[in-house]
Amino acid sequence: MFYESLSRMKQRAGNGPAIVLCALTIMLAAMMPARALVEIDINKGNVEPLPIAVTDFISNDDIGRQISEVISADLRRSSLFAPIDPNAFIQKITNPDVAPRFEDWRVINAQAIVVGRVTREADGRLKTEFRLWDTFAAQQLIGQQFFTQPENWRRVAHIIADAIYQRLTGERGYFDTRVVFVSESGPRNDRRKQLAIMDQDGANLRFLTQGDDLVLTPRFSPNRQEVTYMSFANGEPRVYLLQLETGQRELVGNFPGMTFSPRFSPDGQKVIMSLEQGGNANIYTMDLRSRSTTRLTNTTAIDTSPSYSPEGRQIVFESDRGGRQQLYVMNADGSDQKRISFGDGSYSTPVWSPRGDLIAFTKQSGGKFSIGVMRPDGSGERILTTGFHNEGPTWAPNGRVIMFFRQPAGAGGPQLYSIDLTGYNEQRIDTPNFGSDPAWSPLLE
Amino acid sequence: MKIGLFISTVLHAVLLGWGLIVLSPPKSHDVADVEALPVDIIPVSSITQVQRGVKDEPEREIAAPTPTVRPEPVEDAQTIGNNTVDLKSADTEKRADLTVEKAIETASAPASEPAPVPEPKADVEPVEAPKPQAATEIASLPDKPQEVSPRPVEEPVEQPKPEEAALPERIPTPKARPEPPKRTEVAARQQSDFDADKIEALLNRQDTAGGGAARSREQASLGSDTQQVAQTLSISEIDALRRKVESCWQLVAGMSGAEDVRIQVRMNLNQSGYIDGQPQVDARGGTDTARRTLSDSVRRAVLRCEPYELPIEKYGVWSNVVLNFDPSQMF
Numbered sequence: 079m080f081y082e083s084l085s086r087m088k089q090r091a092g093n094g095p096a097i098v099l100c101a102l103t104i105m106l107a108a109m110m111p112a113r114a115l116v117e118i119d120i121n122k123g124n125v126e127p128l129p130i131a132v133t134d135f136i137s138n139d140d141i142g143r144q145i146s147e148v149i150s151a152d153l154r155r156s157s158l159f160a161p162i163d164p165n166a167f168i169q170k171i172t173n174p175d176v177a178p179r180f181e182d183w184r185v186i187n188a189q190a191i192v193v194g195r196v197t198r199e200a201d202g203r204l205k206t207e208f209r210l211w212d213t214f215a216a217q218q219l220i221g222q223q224f225f226t227q228p229e230n231w232r233r234v235a236h237i238i239a240d241a242i243y244q245r246l247t248g249e250r251g252y253f254d255t256r257v258v259f260v261s262e263s264g265p266r267n268d269r270r271k272q273l274a275i276m277d278q279d280g281a282n283l284r285f286l287t288q289g290d291d292l293v294l295t296p297r298f299s300p301n302r303q304e305v306t307y308m309s310f311a312n313g314e315p316r317v318y319l320l321q322l323e324t325g326q327r328e329l330v331g332n333f334p335g336m337t338f339s340p341r342f343s344p345d346g347q348k349v350i351m352s353l354e355q356g357g358n359a360n361i362y363t364m365d366l367r368s369r370s371t372t373r374l375t376n377t378t379a380i381d382t383s384p385s386y387s388p389e390g391r392q393i394v395f396e397s398d399r400g401g402r403q404q405l406y407v408m409n410a411d412g413s414d415q416k417r418i419s420f421g422d423g424s425y426s427t428p429v430w431s432p433r434g435d436l437i438a439f440t441k442q443s444g445g446k447f448s449i450g451v452m453r454p455d456g457s458g459e460r461i462l463t464t465g466f467h468n469e470g471p472t473w474a475p476n477g478r479v480i481m482f483f484r485q486p487a488g489a490g491g492p493q494l495y496s497i498d499l500t501g502y503n504e505q506r507i508d509t510p511n512f513g514s515d516p517a518w519s520p521l522l523e
Numbered sequence: 524m525k526i527g528l529f530i531s532t533v534l535h536a537v538l539l540g541w542g543l544i545v546l547s548p549p550k551s552h553d554v555a556d557v558e559a560l561p562v563d564i565i566p567v568s569s570i571t572q573v574q575r576g577v578k579d580e581p582e583r584e585i586a587a588p589t590p591t592v593r594p595e596p597v598e599d600a601q602t603i604g605n606n607t608v609d610l611k612s613a614d615t616e617k618r619a620d621l622t623v624e625k626a627i628e629t630a631s632a633p634a635s636e637p638a639p640v641p642e643p644k645a646d647v648e649p650v651e652a653p654k655p656q657a658a659t660e661i662a663s664l665p666d667k668p669q670e671v672s673p674r675p676v677e678e679p680v681e682q683p684k685p686e687e688a689a690l691p692e693r694i695p696t697p698k699a700r701p702e703p704p705k706r707t708e709v710a711a712r713q714q715s716d717f718d719a720d721k722i723e724a725l726l727n728r729q730d731t732a733g734g735g736a737a738r739s740r741e742q743a744s745l746g747s748d749t750q751q752v753a754q755t756l757s758i759s760e761i762d763a764l765r766r767k768v769e770s771c772w773q774l775v776a777g778m779s780g781a782e783d784v785r786i787q788v789r790m791n792l793n794q795s796g797y798i799d800g801q802p803q804v805d806a807r808g809g810t811d812t813a814r815r816t817l818s819d820s821v822r823r824a825v826l827r828c829e830p831y832e833l834p835i836e837k838y839g840v841w842s843n844v845v846l847n848f849d850p851s852q853m854f
Contacts, residue, residue: 116756117845118765121852123772123824158775189773189823212819214826219819247775248816433779477779 127160128246129187133171134164135194135208141231142196145206148235149192149242151279152253156243156479157503162188174209183213190219190246194238196231203227206234210242219245232281233522240521252474253278256519257481258296258305261285262491262512269491273307275322278474278518280508286320295339295470298519301346305517306330308338317351319366331364331371339382344390350374352382361395361412374412385430385437386410387454394418394428394437394454405439407454418456427470430454432520433477436499440469440482449482451499462501467492472518481507483514756840760833767831768846772824774817774853784809786821786848794838796830821848 132150135142153159168182174193183191194208207223220241224234233254240251261274273286273293286305287293294315296307303322308315317330317340330349331337338359340351347366352359359380364371375381379399386393394407403426405419419425423443430437436451441461448464449471467485474481478499483492491512497504507513756764774781790802802825806814825846833841 115843115845116761116764116841117847118761118768119847119849120765120768120772121849122769123774123820123850123853124770125775125853126773128773184827189827212823214823215819244812246816246819248778248781248812249775435779 127158128189129160129162131162131167131183131186131188131191133167133191133193135196135206136171136174137196141204142194145194145196145231145235145238148232149239152236152239153242155279155505157498158243158247162186174207177216178211180211180213180216188213192242199225204231204234206238208238210245232277236277249478250476250521252476252479252521254522255475256522257516258286258298258519259494259509259513259516260293260296261509262514266491273305273320274513276509283510286322295515297341297517299342299346300344300520306340306342306349308340317349319349331369339384341385343386344388350384350386350393352384361393374408375415383427385428387430388432388434392454394430396426396428405437405456418454419452420456421459429471429473431473431477432475435477438471438473438480440471449480449497460501462497463504470515472516474518475520481516481518483516756833756837764831764833767828768824771828772820772848774820774850778813778816780810780813781817782809782851784813784817784850786817788821788825788846788848790825790844792831792842792844794835796832798825798829802826817848817850
């Protein structure tokens with residue numbers, strides 16, 4: 079018995095060297111340093127504005143410099159870019175078709191550089207070329223050219239700024255847009271309210287109505303040069319449509335009661351609004367082609383300020399059916415109405431973001447008015463600005479910036495402001511008179 | 524007594540039996556499910572660096588040179604060499620060649636440095652970016668130019684072809700290897716010049732010994748820094764590198780569609796801490812636009828962060844660096 083086991087051990091010992099060799103190999107492999115490699119996870123970045131150099135576009139007259147200035151101002155106002163002072167530039171660009179000396183631009187920490195040229199064609203049109211270079215990767219990111227009538231040079235500048243913004247941030251720009259708003263002039267007790275339109279930077283202002291009738295809540299069509307608004311033209315508030323290109327105005331529907339707070343559906347085919355009947359207000363849609371109306375809510379309360387989600391499947395609106403004004407969401411056919419706002423105070427003027435991820439609103443609480451955002455399910459409420467009177471948010475087409483109007487306490491009148499979704503970068507938009515009820519246009523086409 | 528013993532035994536047995544059956548085994552000691560606490564062991568290799576060789580020997584800058592091997596004697600030369608004196612051996616010629624070659628190497632070494640690269644502006648022609656071709660028309664209505672929306676059908680101009688876009692790569696590079704400096708020739712000539720040893724070689728008909736590299740005159744170090752520096756970067760070095768890259772990485776807060784994007788950058792660093800060639804950027808997840816934008820921002824970040832200042836003695840460790848960018852926490 080003993081000998082048997084001993085001989086078995088001996089047999090095993092025959093495999094011994096192989097086993098030992100295996101073990102040694104494994105040990106050695108474990109001890110050998112792996113191929114030298116450092117692997118690091120980076121999950122934080124720097125959200126400072128991106129330093130960018132916008133050089134004066136080469137031109138025979140002043141227009142090249144003016145275009146550069148508009149581009150620079152657009153980028154700076156977005157708060158995502160920090161255009162570098164041209165006095166710091168080392169290289170003077172003389173030929174925009176030649177790659178810049180990148181090292182000269184890296185020295186002043188420009189992460190991107192914009193160069194361009196403006197020339198006049200034989201037929202009098204303006205030819206604008208530009209290139210966007212990445213100074214660190216030393217490569218061209220965009221190169222485009224545009225032809226236009228000389229008076230449209232500002233639009234070309236905005237389009238270029240949009241292209242730069244989109245290429246460097248990954249989001250669509252919003253510079254080539256316009257804002258329609260109510261311009262207010264005259265004494266406080268006798269205000270003259272005119273519908274006005276301007277570029278998003280405040281330039282090219284013009285008036286759309288004479289100011290004889292009170293106008294309120296203008297809204298842009300998502301796909302046409304068309305505005306819907308409320309006016310007291312015939313003594314009673316009614317919803318109108320205004321063609322911006324022709325100046326033609328028409329009444330939306332002919333209802334017995336007053337109609338207010340109109341807004342377009344995302345496809346531009348319908349207008350959604352409130353219709354007052356016997357002290358109550360309900361939400362209706364009207365098809366602009368067939369002129370047929372559909373009733374969406376049926377309450378004894380006041381339902382108003384409807385706004386479609388960008389894909390058109392849901393509608394957010396305000397209602398005082400619970401005692402105070404609160405926000406509600408329903409399906410586009412009026413079904414499945416549910417309350418989404420539960421904070422202190424009352425909520426009004428909801429607007430669905432063009433991105434679809436947020437709803438902007440006015441909140442009244444503790445004697446103050448705030449502009450805030452929340453998710454469509456009511457979660458994640460965030461207040462962007464609070465004051466004596468802030469109201470009427472409207473989204474930039476890329477869903478990053480909100481414009482609203484602010485009425486100071488005491489004398490004075492309302493002014494237009496814009497604020498970034500992050501709650502930073504609040505800026506006043508200069509208008510010749512007081513301004514209220516802004517509505518941002520979609521990107522022009 | 525016997526009865527007492529018996530009763531005692533029985534009682535004890537009963538008690539033990541009862542205990543065994545009735546008393547349940549004690550509850551096992553509950554150990555709370557504690558999550559393992561990650562502990563970083565900071566290498567203190569630089570402090571506790573062990574000396575190699577004799578412990579009490581003073582440290583030398585230069586490690587012990589590899590001992591040279593005495594070469595085998597070479598066969599007698601049968602032909603007359605280039606020398607004015609017949610040396611009967613190719614030994615000296617060989618030695619001269621070797622020296623010349625070495626001199627070329629040392630002389631040409633700086634040529635690989637960026638300094639002598641000609642200015643890119645020297646040849647302007649190849650740098651010319653392609654002219655855009657497609658035109659974009661922005662028309663406005665003649666009557667009311669302000670009212671009418673001019674439609675700048677923004678037709679993107681032809682993008683430059685990749686090879687043309689890669690402008691800096693087209694920098695003309697010198698074709699020919701730079702000539703070695705004159706002093707090398709002088710040195711070589713000096714080597715082949717006549718010297719007294721050769722007369723001795725003529726007179727002394729002994730076989731010459733073979734050539735070979737001269738022995739190092741460096742005294743072998745018995746105590747020096749061990750070359751086995753800890754083969755990893757310390758926590759603080761890694762942290763410094765991470766923070767540096769973070770500060771260089773500029774991106775837009777709240778960017779839509781970027782939460783799911785993950786980017787990996789692989790880069791080879793040279794000893795000065797600069798990236799060799801281009802960093803390799805791979806992006807996954809998210810939308811196309813977000814991937815492209817973030818890839819660009821990451822590429823800019825790593826290039827902007829150059830040079831990476833890391834301990835040179837650990838170059839073997841950081842010659843290859845992989846950075847995993849995860850922007851999800853930024854949005």
